[in-house]
Amino acid sequence: GAVVSQHPSRVICKSGTSVKIECRSLDFQATTMFWYRQFPKQSLMLMATSNEGSKATYEQGVEKDKFLINHASLTLSTLTVTSAHPEDSSFYICSVRRRGPEIQYFGAGTRLSVL
Amino acid sequence: DQQVKQNSPSLSVQEGRISILNCDYTNSMFDYFLWYKKYPAEGPTFLISISSIKDKNEDGRFTVFLNKSAKHLSLHIVPSQPGDSAVYFCAASEGGIDKLIFGTGTRLQVFP
Numbered sequence: 674g675a676v677v678s679q680h681p682s683r684v685i686c687k688s689g690t691s692v693k694i695e696c697r698s699l700d701f702q703a704t705t706m707f708w709y710r711q712f713p714k715q716s717l718m719l720m721a722t723s724n725e726g727s728k729a730t731y732e733q734g735v736e737k738d739k740f741l742i743n744h745a746s747l748t749l750s751t752l753t754v755t756s757a758h759p760e761d762s763s764f765y766i767c768s769v770r771r772r773g774p775e776i777q778y779f780g781a782g783t784r785l786s787v788l
Numbered sequence: 789d790q791q792v793k794q795n796s797p798s799l800s801v802q803e804g805r806i807s808i809l810n811c812d813y814t815n816s817m818f819d820y821f822l823w824y825k826k827y828p829a830e831g832p833t834f835l836i837s838i839s840s841i842k843d844k845n846e847d848g849r850f851t852v853f854l855n856k857s858a859k860h861l862s863l864h865i866v867p868s869q870p871g872d873s874a875v876y877f878c879a880a881s882e883g884g885i886d887k888l889i890f891g892t893g894t895r896l897q898v899f900p
Contacts, residue, residue: 677831716792716889716890716892768831779824782830782831
């Protein structure tokens with residue numbers, strides 16, 4: 674069964690609006706979750722590391738004020754794309770880390786289309 | 789700068805035969821490698837991993853080979869089945885799996 678639940682699977686919104694994506698760890702408590710983005714014909718690129726109870730760590734080139742991450746509990750992290758623009762249209766996907774063995778489990782992803 | 793490369797965007801294999809998916813990397817500090825399979829509209833599913841202290845890891849029909857001197861790893865699927873048709877991503881990390889660097893993927897099609 675699914676280890677990670679991501680919602681919604683698809684969002685179409687108008688330019689300027691904000692969109693929230695949820696990522697839930699179903700099988701275990703996750704102190705760390707990850708957010709990735711994938712543009713067409715490109716690889717998954719890590720955007721940020723979400724840490725429960727503390728601020729997220731963003732990768733170089735990712736605007737923290739545009740991509741707000743909240744990891745309020747051990748099973749839920751949210752990514753909010755603020756004031757979305759067409760260039761933010763992409764596939765966003767989250768993952769949770771499990772130790773022993775070291776594996777990242779991925780959600781099904783969210784296809785964001787900004788008109 | 790693409791640190792993990794999958795130079796073959798697609799591969800077509802007959803059912804029952806061996807599928808070999810390749811991955812090259814440039815960062816010699818990578819010490820952990822993973823393969824994921826992805827179906828359309830789904831997230832990547834973990835397949836198999838290998839640490840840099842090993843050169844081979846096997847799990848059922850899936851075997852991953854690591855050649856550190858060549859900075860190359862490969863995934864062998866034997867025998868290939870139609871259900872294996874998907875996009876396969878290799879990923880690498882350094883010092884744990886907190887930051888995975890993914891390749892662009894190879895689309896495998898297994899035909900009857």
